[in-house]
Amino acid sequence: MSELTLTVMRLGFLAVLWLFVIVAVQVIRSDLFGTRVTQRGSRRESGRPQQQAARQQAAPPQQRQQAGGGRQRRNAPTKLVVSEGTLTGTTVALQGQTITLGRAHDSTIVLDDDYASSRHARIYPDRDGNWIVEDLGSTNGTYLDRSRLTTATPIPLGAPIRIGKTVIELRK
Amino acid sequence: MSSTTNTPTHHTSTIGAIGAPSRRNTELALLVFAVAIPVFAYANVGLAIDDKVPAGLLSYGLGLGLLAAVGHLAVRKFAPYADPMLLPLATLLNGLGLVVIWRLDQSKLLQSLPNYFQAAPRQLLYTALGIGLFVVVLIFLKDHRVLQRYTYISMFGALVLLVLPLVPGLGANIYGAKIWINIPGLGSLQPGEFAKIALAVFFAGYLMVKRDALALASRRFMGLYLPRGRDLGPILVVWLMSILILVFETDLGTSLLFFGMFVIMLYVATERTSWIVFGLLMSAAGAVGVASFEPHVQQRVQAWLDPMKEYTLSQQGVVGHSEQSMQALWAFGSGGTLGTGLGQGHSDLIRFAANSDFILATFGEELGLAGIMAILLIYGLIVERGVRTALAARDPFGKLLAVGLSGAFALQVFVVAGGVMGLIPLTGMTMPFMAYGGSSVLANWALIGILIRISDTARRPAPAPAGNPDAEMTQVVRPS
Numbered sequence A: 001m002s003e004l005t006l007t008v009m010r011l012g013f014l015a016v017l018w019l020f021v022i023v024a025v026q027v028i029r030s031d032l033f034g035t036r037v038t039q040r041g042s043r044r045e046s047g048r049p050q051q052q053a054a055r056q057q058a059a060p061p062q063q064r065q066q067a068g069g070g071r072q073r074r075n076a077p078t079k080l081v082v083s084e085g086t087l088t089g090t091t092v093a094l095q096g097q098t099i100t101l102g103r104a105h106d107s108t109i110v111l112d113d114d115y116a117s118s119r120h121a122r123i124y125p126d127r128d129g130n131w132i133v134e135d136l137g138s139t140n141g142t143y144l145d146r147s148r149l150t151t152a153t154p155i156p157l158g159a160p161i162r163i164g165k166t167v168i169e170l171r172k
Numbered sequence B: 001m002s003s004t005t006n007t008p009t010h011h012t013s014t015i016g017a018i019g020a021p022s023r024r025n026t027e028l029a030l031l032v033f034a035v036a037i038p039v040f041a042y043a044n045v046g047l048a049i050d051d052k053v054p055a056g057l058l059s060y061g062l063g064l065g066l067l068a069a070v071g072h073l074a075v076r077k078f079a080p081y082a083d084p085m086l087l088p089l090a091t092l093l094n095g096l097g098l099v100v101i102w103r104l105d106q107s108k109l110l111q112s113l114p115n116y117f118q119a120a121p122r123q124l125l126y127t128a129l130g131i132g133l134f135v136v137v138l139i140f141l142k143d144h145r146v147l148q149r150y151t152y153i154s155m156f157g158a159l160v161l162l163v164l165p166l167v168p169g170l171g172a173n174i175y176g177a178k179i180w181i182n183i184p185g186l187g188s189l190q191p192g193e194f195a196k197i198a199l200a201v202f203f204a205g206y207l208m209v210k211r212d213a214l215a216l217a218s219r220r221f222m223g224l225y226l227p228r229g230r231d232l233g234p235i236l237v238v239w240l241m242s243i244l245i246l247v248f249e250t251d252l253g254t255s256l257l258f259f260g261m262f263v264i265m266l267y268v269a270t271e272r273t274s275w276i277v278f279g280l281l282m283s284a285a286g287a288v289g290v291a292s293f294e295p296h297v298q299q300r301v302q303a304w305l306d307p308m309k310e311y312t313l314s315q316q317g318v319v320g321h322s323e324q325s326m327q328a329l330w331a332f333g334s335g336g337t338l339g340t341g342l343g344q345g346h347s348d349l350i351r352f353a354a355n356s357d358f359i360l361a362t363f364g365e366e367l368g369l370a371g372i373m374a375i376l377l378i379y380g381l382i383v384e385r386g387v388r389t390a391l392a393a394r395d396p397f398g399k400l401l402a403v404g405l406s407g408a409f410a411l412q413v414f415v416v417a418g419g420v421m422g423l424i425p426l427t428g429m430t431m432p433f434m435a436y437g438g439s440s441v442l443a444n445w446a447l448i449g450i451l452i453r454i455s456d457t458a459r460r461p462a463p464a465p466a467g468n469p470d471a472e473m474t475q476v477v478r479p480s
Helices: A003-030 A044-058 A061-072 B024-050 B057-078 B086-105 B119-140 B144-166 B191-216 B229-249 B252-270 B273-293 B295-305 B307-315 B324-335 B359-392 B396-421 B438-459
Strands: A035-039 A079-084 A091-093 A099-102 A121-125 A131-135 A142-144 A161-163 A166-171 B012-017 B171-174 B177-183 B187-189 B218-221 B224-227
Touching (some): A003 B359, A131 A142, B024 B057, B057 B086, B086 B119, B191 B252, B191 B396, B229 B252, B396 B438
Antiparallel strands (some): A142 A161, B171 B177, B177 B187, B218 B224
């Protein structure tokens, strides 16, 4: 075997060995994981199509249909706004999903409110795209305007829903 | 799914876990790479020695590939979220070791030695057994926390394993170190390699329970937190044990490994620097003390301080002296920066143990500084993944066990590489995965298996909260 071939192989082998090390380090670099903190707000408009796409995959087909119908109606609410209480200012876009309210950590809106139950109420669209609020057997009750809810009730646009010290309403 | 937006005066942020992907395909790609490199090296050695591609290239490549595939499939099935790096890194080291062992088998000089045998086929068999043990660990160790139940049993097991070589009739004194046992019909075994894992399990279980007492009850003195006298008990016991190993088995490496591992785990468990200071002082005192009266250790220290004199004595035929250390240093020296090329060095001059304890010298000569650095980096990456696993682990036992195992691995690499390169006195330990030796290969594959199991548990996404049929995919919204 000629000297040249062996030299090329020797250097080539070292190069391949180092290439492996570099690839391995790249894999480690891409493998970092943990928690991600996302600031919302200014990028809201740009972020929305992705979220919709994600939701369309995640939501059951039935709900998806309603969502499409609901959004296109006139006077249909597009967002849920917290207008009183510690969460004042928080907004949740209404995209056909069920919104749960309560002190439980997996609620859509986690209420930090001593008067709220852990699973207090839920808000969901019905078949026609109307948004319905339903009390889930809470201790202190859910109030729409000034009446305590007993059954699932459609929410008029802008009507205050009171849960403990928190007030939410649906807006266009 | 909901999107949260902020009003001009409020900032809303959502905190979501980025799920660790399973990365099994990355592992497969790396594994293919890790099998291809040793095949390349094998072809290179054959071309350099015999001017032709070795006849066994295909079968060797297929054999290694098959073993790697078995390991990969086992990980895919039994530990789907495990770290993608550990298996390819270990496979690469094992494959490179096989090539260099085969290369030393071809050496005319070594073939002329009386106790010569073809070591590469046996090493391939050990590798197969090692991967087998790796798969067995993955299958039967469903959750590493099970090991916690066997804290004291594993201490007892480790002590038995360590004492076995001293049992008359069972132990074998091979070249001055009594660390082997003879199993009739099966050959010899180094129980210390397995004791390493058992001791890591014991230390992890013990320290998990006792960490608070060891960490909190202390007095401050000259900037160090001194532990109370009664808390010094365990470290003294382990120290005494490692000294006894040194005296009765004359095995400096194992003794250093166990004590070092305990100090590392003690430090990780208690976050007290004083333990490291104590550990270093105690190991220094112990080593000096034993070296002052134990002739075998004394001789090793002499050979370390003046390898040239040792070499001259051995050339003059004085019994009990060895030219190995000096030959290893010469091998490193003649390798230079880029090495002589695989199959073209003269590291066979080391003669005895060229393919086990001194295998690193062959790498140093034939791949040079550049190659040795890459190999040490690969060892470093294994240790890094082990420590990363410890960071990601959610239970304290898993954390301590992962730190202990990767610390032991790192110490072993340091002790062997340092010994061969002349940084510390030479010890009778083997380079993990590379050196010829069944016990070492088996034990280290089991060690990687346990690390993969811990990393699988650590990286597995947390189970989703119990689904409310109405409220699926909700997202937590918190104002800042």
